[in-house]
Amino acid sequence: MSHATETEVAEAAKHIRSLNTALNQVLFGQEELVDLVITGVLARGHILLEGLPGLGKTELVKGLSRSLRLDTKRVQFTPDLLPGDITGNPVLQEVNGRREFVFQPGPLFTNVLLADEINRASPKTQSALLEAMQERRVTVLGQTHPLPLPFFVLATQNPIELEGTYPLPEAQLDRFLFKLEVTRNNVATLERIVTHRELGTDPQVEAIMSAETLGSVLDLVRRIYLPDPVANYIARLVDATHPGQSAAARGIRYGASPRAALSLASAAKARALINERPHASFEDVRYVAKAVLRHRIVLEYNARIEGLTTNDLVRAILDEVPYQAGATPRTLIGS
Amino acid sequence: MGEVNSAKKIWEGHALAVSRKVNFAWWMQEFSGPLLFCSLLGTCILLLLRREHPTLPVWQFAIGAAALVSMVGLAAWFHASRRFENPAQSLVRMEAAMSLRSGLSAASAKVAPWPEPPARVHAGLRWNWPRLLIAPLAALLMLIAGLFIPMSRITAPFAKPDEPQAWSRTEAELEKLEQEKVIDEPYIEEVRKKIEDLRAQDPNEWFSHASMEATDNMRKEHKAEAQRLERDMSLAAKALGNLQKNPDMGEKEKARLANEFEQALDGMKNGAMKPNPALLEQLKGLDPGKLGQLTPEQMQQLKENLQKQADKLGNPQQGEGQGGEGDDWTDELLADGSHPGDKKGHGQGKGEGGGEGEGEDGEGEGPGKGGVNRGPGHDPNLLGKTSQELETGKMESLKTDDLSRALPGDLLELQDGEHEVDKSASGISSGGAVSGTGKGGERVWKESLDPNEQKALKKYFK
Numbered sequence: 001m002s003h004a005t006e007t008e009v010a011e012a013a014k015h016i017r018s019l020n021t022a023l024n025q026v027l028f029g030q031e032e033l034v035d036l037v038i039t040g041v042l043a044r045g046h047i048l049l050e051g052l053p054g055l056g057k058t059e060l061v062k063g064l065s066r067s068l069r070l071d072t073k074r075v076q077f078t079p080d081l082l083p084g085d086i087t088g089n090p091v092l093q094e095v096n097g098r099r100e101f102v103f104q105p106g107p108l109f110t111n112v113l114l115a116d117e118i119n120r121a122s123p124k125t126q127s128a129l130l131e132a133m134q135e136r137r138v139t140v141l142g143q144t145h146p147l148p149l150p151f152f153v154l155a156t157q158n159p160i161e162l163e164g165t166y167p168l169p170e171a172q173l174d175r176f177l178f179k180l181e182v183t184r185n186n187v188a189t190l191e192r193i194v195t196h197r198e199l200g201t202d203p204q205v206e207a208i209m210s211a212e213t214l215g216s217v218l219d220l221v222r223r224i225y226l227p228d229p230v231a232n233y234i235a236r237l238v239d240a241t242h243p244g245q246s247a248a249a250r251g252i253r254y255g256a257s258p259r260a261a262l263s264l265a266s267a268a269k270a271r272a273l274i275n276e277r278p279h280a281s282f283e284d285v286r287y288v289a290k291a292v293l294r295h296r297i298v299l300e301y302n303a304r305i306e307g308l309t310t311n312d313l314v315r316a317i318l319d320e321v322p323y324q325a326g327a328t329p330r331t332l333i334g335s
Numbered sequence: 336m337g338e339v340n341s342a343k344k345i346w347e348g349h350a351l352a353v354s355r356k357v358n359f360a361w362w363m364q365e366f367s368g369p370l371l372f373c374s375l376l377g378t379c380i381l382l383l384l385r386r387e388h389p390t391l392p393v394w395q396f397a398i399g400a401a402a403l404v405s406m407v408g409l410a411a412w413f414h415a416s417r418r419f420e421n422p423a424q425s426l427v428r429m430e431a432a433m434s435l436r437s438g439l440s441a442a443s444a445k446v447a448p449w450p451e452p453p454a455r456v457h458a459g460l461r462w463n464w465p466r467l468l469i470a471p472l473a474a475l476l477m478l479i480a481g482l483f484i485p486m487s488r489i490t491a492p493f494a495k496p497d498e499p500q501a502w503s504r505t506e507a508e509l510e511k512l513e514q515e516k517v518i519d520e521p522y523i524e525e526v527r528k529k530i531e532d533l534r535a536q537d538p539n540e541w542f543s544h545a546s547m548e549a550t551d552n553m554r555k556e557h558k559a560e561a562q563r564l565e566r567d568m569s570l571a572a573k574a575l576g577n578l579q580k581n582p583d584m585g586e587k588e589k590a591r592l593a594n595e596f597e598q599a600l601d602g603m604k605n606g607a608m609k610p611n612p613a614l615l616e617q618l619k620g621l622d623p624g625k626l627g628q629l630t631p632e633q634m635q636q637l638k639e640n641l642q643k644q645a646d647k648l649g650n651p652q653q654g655e656g657q658g659g660e661g662d663d664w665t666d667e668l669l670a671d672g673s674h675p676g677d678k679k680g681h682g683q684g685k686g687e688g689g690g691e692g693e694g695e696d697g698e699g700e701g702p703g704k705g706g707v708n709r710g711p712g713h714d715p716n717l718l719g720k721t722s723q724e725l726e727t728g729k730m731e732s733l734k735t736d737d738l739s740r741a742l743p744g745d746l747l748e749l750q751d752g753e754h755e756v757d758k759s760a761s762g763i764s765s766g767g768a769v770s771g772t773g774k775g776g777e778r779v780w781k782e783s784l785d786p787n788e789q790k791a792l793k794k795y796f797k
Contacts, residue, residue: 003446006447225441225444225446225447227437227440227441227444227446228440228444229427229437229440230437230440275436277436277441277447278441278446278447279437279438279440279441279444279446279447280437281436281437281438282431282436282437283434283436284436322431323427323428323431324424324427324428324431325424325427326357326418326420326424326428327418328357328460329357329360329361329363329364329418330364330463330466331360331361331363331364331367331462331463331466331467332356332357332360332460332461332462332463333460333461333462333463334432334459334460
């Protein structure tokens with residue numbers, strides 16, 4: 001597989017910039033969030049959006065699917081939702097004069113699945129998503145059904161009203177490329193929203209790229225060059241999340257998995273493409289590290305008592321691990 | 336194409352320089368500790384060598400020090416080389432420090448063109464001067480100090496000190512006694528062994544407190560033994576002399592003299608220092624109760640023999656003219672300068688310089704004036720005239736400076752006498768009445784102590 005060329009990268013970057021502009025018209029004042037959502041999509045990852053109600057999470061997902069002309073389905077997760085409700089069920093039908101079970105695909109069979117308030121579904125239903133998210137296929141009654149490509153899960157969860165919810169298990173969380181925190185808007189943004197939006201009216205979003213274009217852009221991301229020093233940096237970062245491997249990891253009980261390293265590499269490549277570079281860099285890794293790692297590490301009890309968050313620890317790890325692999329002698333001072 | 340190659344060369348040149356800088360820094364880090372330690376060690380060795388070999392030129396030592404430093408440096412290089420980085424790794428340092436977004440790594444992988452080198456290329460590294468310089472400078476200063484600090488030449492080892500004179504003097508006395516066969520051989524061997532044991536110590540310990548005390552004890556014991564034997568012999572001779580002088584004395588007096596002779600004989604036989612075997616055999620052959628039956632010639636010969644041996648014991652150094660009185664180490668010190676005594680020997684000739692030692696003043700005409708390191712001696716007549724040896728019954732006229740109180744015919748006579756002893760009988764009379772309880776300790780014994788206490792005391796003093 002040849003590496004991406006600067007020309008290809010420049011061409012793809014045009015589409016990405018357009019997409020970015022379009023999504024920023026949907027969600028005001030959340031440029032970084034939009035940037036990371038596009039990065040996640042380009043990295044073929046699933047995204048978990050966490051934030052208070054009414055911040056525009058669902059609008060963002062809907063705007064993304066419209067601008068990419070992708071099939072989108074929305075499932076409101078509730079405690080009584082069953083796995084078959086999202087994967088699909090075999091239904092007894094008469095086919096050619098014979099009665100047989102025919103699989104009726106569920107809402108999973110789409111390009112973009114908006115799983116709203118995913119933590120309200122029972123663990124049984126949540127786990128039904130595992131195979132779909134990781135392997136992009138569904139197995140029902142022994143029959144495996146591939147999902148349409150591209151396939152993204154953009155799930156939302158509410159950090160409040162936790163009664164009657166089922167926190168996502170670590171294995172499920174690990175399937176999400178990013179966990180993005182949707183923060184509240186400032187006054188200027190709110191004023192802009194009030195000025196440009198009507199309650200109950202969806203914002204107009206124009207289609208930016210076709211499925212084929214998206215497919216070629218996604219392929220191009222895979223061809224972005226990941227220099228060895230950057231790969232080494234990713235490996236050292238992930239290793240540093242494990243207890244005993246860095247000073248910052250003292251507050252961590254369980255570190256990130258190898259899947260986190262793959263996610264970092266993939267996200268860094270996507271980020272390089274967004275920045276019109278045919279190669280990933282340390283800065284790209286650093287930019288996406290928090291979104292990739294924050295939901296993949298488990299804090300020690302003491303750290304939680306001290307009020308530390310995973311964001312704090314990831315930041316400390318990023319400060320601790322240098323870009324270059326070799327240490328610096330004490331007879332030199334690094335600036 | 337030429338510009339691309341040029342940029343590549345520039346970046347690679349910078350990377351090479353950075354890698355050299357980093358590697359040198361690693362080497363210095365590894366080198367500093369051992370350098371400091373070896374310099375300290377080397378400085379000590381240099382000082383010792385310069386002390387031992389003051390004639391060798393400094394440049395030879397300097398070459399040695401340089402060789403030591405070189406070896407340490409080489410070892411540090413091998414040790415540090417594990418952490419050396421190559422130019423490719425230095426490129427990563429540079430692109431990280433200059434925020435080139437991995438442009439150099441991509442360019443070296445031929446994925447992207449070499450970026451245009453900016454005016455200032457750096458790797459974000461600067462020297463940590465204190466860490467870099469303190470150890471080498473300290474090492475240099477130490478080695479310079481080791482090379483140029485003035486050193487005193489090593490002095491010859493201390494000569495073996497003269498042994499205490501008490502040993503040689505005792506040995507001389509023993510030799511004299513051995514030659515004249517005055518005393519028994521085992522005693523001489525025993526004392527000689529003691530002296531050899533003392534001499535076998537480290538010479539530095541010869542004059543230690545313990546050694547001097549042991550010497551003193553040995554001398555005192557030897558002196559006491561000699562005096563005891565001399566006294567016993569004199570007593571025996573005196574008893575014989577009295578028997579010889581007064582052959583007509585009463586039986587009681589004879590028995591007393593025989594008893595004295597027997598006691599003196601027992602003392603001679605039982606002491607550590609015994610008379611020579613021939614004399615001892617001769618004395619053992621005598622029956623103290625039949626001393627009166629000896630002929631006057633036999634008695635005279637025996638008395639003279641005993642007196643002669645006693646005289647030899649009383650003055651073992653006689654005949655050599657060497658300070659008979661100075662038998663103590665303190666006397667040696669006093670004698671070392673100007674001893675005014677009436678004997679020659681010690682005190683001779685050490686009156687150096689202005690000492691006016693007058694050590695050879697055998698005349699004993701007054702106190703010496705002392706030497707440089709000695710005070711004056713004492714007047715031999717300081718404590719009065721030396722007494723004459725008196726014998727029982729010998730008459731001697733008394734002298735006095737106060738003639739008004741002198742009586743004509745004032746004489747001094749020694750007589751044998753005995754203490755007043757209560758010889759009244761003591762004991763328990765019939766009926767439990769005490770007829771005589773004795774006096775003093777005997778009375779206490781009988782009246783105050785019960786049988787158990789008496790038994791305990793008898794056991795204790797047994």
